[in-house]
Amino acid sequence: MTQQDTARTAAIAPRHMPGSFSIGKVAGIDIAIHYTWLFAVALIAWSLAAGYYPTDVPGLGATTYWLIGLLSAVLLFASVLAHELTHSLVARMRSIRVDSITLFIFGGVSNLATEPTKPSDEFLISVVGPVSSLVLAGVFWVIAQALPEPGPAGAVASYLALVNLLLGAFNLIPGFPLDGGRVFRSLVWGATGSLRRATLLASYSGQAFGWLLILWGLLRLLTGDAFGGLWTAFIGWFLNGAAESARRDQSLDESLRGVPVSRLMDANPGQAATNMSVRDFVFQDVMDAGHRAVPVMSDGQLVGIVSMTDARRLPGEAWPSTSVEQIMTRAPLVTISPEDDLAAAIRLMAQKGLHQLPVVENGQLLGMISREDVLRFLQLRQELGAHRVERQAVRLVLAVVLLVSPVASAAAQPATCSFMLGFAALYTAIPNIVGECITDESHNPENGDALQSTTNGLLVWRKADNLTAFTNGTQSWVDGPFGVETRLDAQRFFYGLAIIPTPTAGDRCHAAGLALAVVGSDAGAGNVVGTFRFTNQLDVSCTLFGFPGAQLLDAAGDALPTNVVRGGGFSVISAPPLTVAVPAHGSAHFLIHWEQVPVGGETTCPVSASLAVIAPDEFLPLNIPINIRACGGGRLDMGAVQPDSVA
Structure with missing residues (x-):
């Protein structure tokens, strides 16, 4: 292929x-x-x-x-x-x-x-574009001559004849990225057989023309033509940056030419069967193996790809009962051949907004290649001394990964720093939060972590758990398996290395390993006590200590007025907190009390469509459908987690 x-x-x-x-x-x-x-x-x-x-x-x-x-x-x-x-x-x-x-x-x-x-x-x-503009100029000139003068129709035809003539002539200037620059490049390419030399000459010619336009624009500004001067200088700036971008493009192609995808691909990327549960995929492939996505196979054939993005669309309580076949991206998929070079893989991932590509030959899956594979390759090249070539290559990788439009790509000026790969992706997602780069990316030789300073804070990539994040000193934005999420620096997400390595017996129970269910409720005299159960879905035991948090939600998932009172004072839920050991696939429960009768001068009480519950010391909520009419401003008296053996 x-x-x-x-x-x-x-x-x-x-x-x-x-x-x-x-x-x-x-x-x-x-x-x-x-x-x-x-x-x-x-x-x-x-x-x-x-x-x-x-x-x-x-x-x-x-x-x-x-x-x-x-x-x-x-x-x-x-x-x-x-x-x-x-x-x-x-x-x-x-x-x-x-x-x-x-x-x-x-x-x-x-x-x-x-x-x-x-x-x-x-x-x-390239040449057909300017030729078409010159042909249109002739057609509009003939129309203008046939119309009576002076008059609106003739004036419009004359104007269009003039601007198409100028458009055709302007695009024949032999400077990249104009059509004339591409024509010039093709002629040099054909004469010398070197695309690199042709690109260099055409791009330098384009930059020279761009600088001439900038100088002309400044002269127009000095002579009082503010609008015309600014516009001319702006076009010159655009062309100058476009020519520089083309030269960087060629540098990347040269540095990666001859590097086949098969050299960098992961030949053992993990696989999911169509009947594998989403829960098993999340815990085995994402959390244990560190894969963002895995191919889905059936009878030895690639039938789809399942990723954390797919799992994220599904409520956590549905993970055990849903197969990956139900949520996967189905074939035909975006794939690449093992003989294709690395530049083709980078462009394809960037164009399609993908983190990885299946490597396929003759319909058979050979492996996977990811952005992280490319990053490791570039880092290795730098460490081996290919600094000059790699610097040029990385700057184009940024342009490709960012999926920069022709406007922005062409307008990019030579810079003293740039974002690349994961940092570039996070910058694209939240540019105003990240700010502009101050330094290039640097690496800690001891642990392989990457750091890059920006005008608003610091970008960090941790090799140990493959997470990319930005912090402003108080708050962090993490590009994790659920996309970009924000938290305080003092907090952690369940998928962060500091919180959930491969689980071991006795660790604190994390939201990702828990399921939530309503066991039942008792009502009387306007009071309701509901019993809720956490179930440990892991194959190892874990512990819970303290009071869960809760939030009433409406049908749209928006927050309703909620006032959680831990312990509350209602006698049934007054049991003190204690450390509860929850065995593998075992459970523990907690009670919530609420009043259904308006309190004081209340005329209405919030009624939920669902309840978001946060396990003790966790930050990721578990949602469960339930109608709760909680009067007293949405008051919920929350009981501590208790072992199921306690009545």
Whole structure:
């Protein structure tokens, strides 16, 4: 299976820039609009209505100027769409899959699944865009000549002829990432046989042109043209960063070329049978073995993948009775071949937002490759002295893992630091919380942990439990098996190494190993005492001590007024706390008392659809459906956990 074949296998959904929405399809190609396009249309319409058309066609009303200004802006982007469609259609003719076309503030971009592998393909795909713009310029010029002057229709046609001429000419400038830069690269590539040398020359040419635009923009600013100067400088900044990004892309490809996926894959990734319970998957594969996801096999065939994300969608009490087949992601899956190189695996994981890929050959599962495998490889290369090459490679890995849109990728300036892999993923999820990097990632040689300082705090990756987190000194955000969750620094989640290593007899019972059930209730004179039971689902004993916490929830899962009073004063639940040893698959219980009759001046009492209970010293709640009408402001008198032998 080639990289191109793998890319076809991975075609699950069109890929757009983040912040885009689809508006339909043309020739089977998904068309999307980025939110910045709306600003561009408004800005162009305003500049035409306020300045260009009143000068070109004087005597029309303000409404007319705005209408033809808006029409011109929309038709301008229709021309850009036609330009991108020619790129995309020729790419499909050259057997390159086109995911989508996105219109954004700078124009448009065609999202190709792979780069051309031959200089002739790149030449044809690139040159057809400017040619189409020049053809459109000629068509609109002919229309303008056929229409009476002066008039709104003729003015619009003349404007579109002019801008398409400028669009075609501008895109023929031989600087990356413009179409002319790609044409230039294809010619150098064809003449020298070196894609690396061609990319370097085209990118340096693009940076030079970008700096010229920045200088021109500054000169326009100094001469009083504030808007035009800023806009020109901004385009120059965009092009300069895009050229630098292209050079880094090529550096990564070179550094990882010849490194097959089979060299880094985990040939024994663990497996789940279709009838395996979700509970067994969580405890055996996730918590004990440390896998985020495992392949699901049936009769020796890969039929799906199950991950903690899938388990998270299911209530904890349903884990023992639900099979992984019911929650897994089913075939066909995004896979990769063992002969594909590491760069292809990185891009595929980034494009599809995956943490790992099954490695498949001739329909047979050979192993799994994950982002962590790639990180270890890059770290090893650095430790062996490949510092210069790896620094360039890591900076592109960041761009790939972040799934950076063409806007942001191209606009990235040469930086003194960058995020990569797990840190990059966490930054993408909570950028305003993490802040910007201050230093590059560093590693503790004794334990392998990674640290990186940011403007808002510290990013940490622990090798021992493979958790990535950010802390601001008081609060932490942890990218764990349930996604990004937040807690105080003094707290822990059940999956943190400091709290739940492989369980041993006598450890404190953790929420992940408990099930909650309602045993029954006794009611009388407006009072209700409910009996609830914790069941230890592990194969080893554990202990409970103290009072559980509780929260009344409505049907939407939102909190209702709740006032938990430990011990309460109701005689039935006044037993003191004691250490309760809960045997493997054994249980312990606790009592809750509430009043169903309004207290004092109450007119209504909160009525729950479910109850969230937190085991003593835990932070992860266990939810159970139950209707509790708790008067007195949602008062719940909570009893301490007791052994089942105590009545």
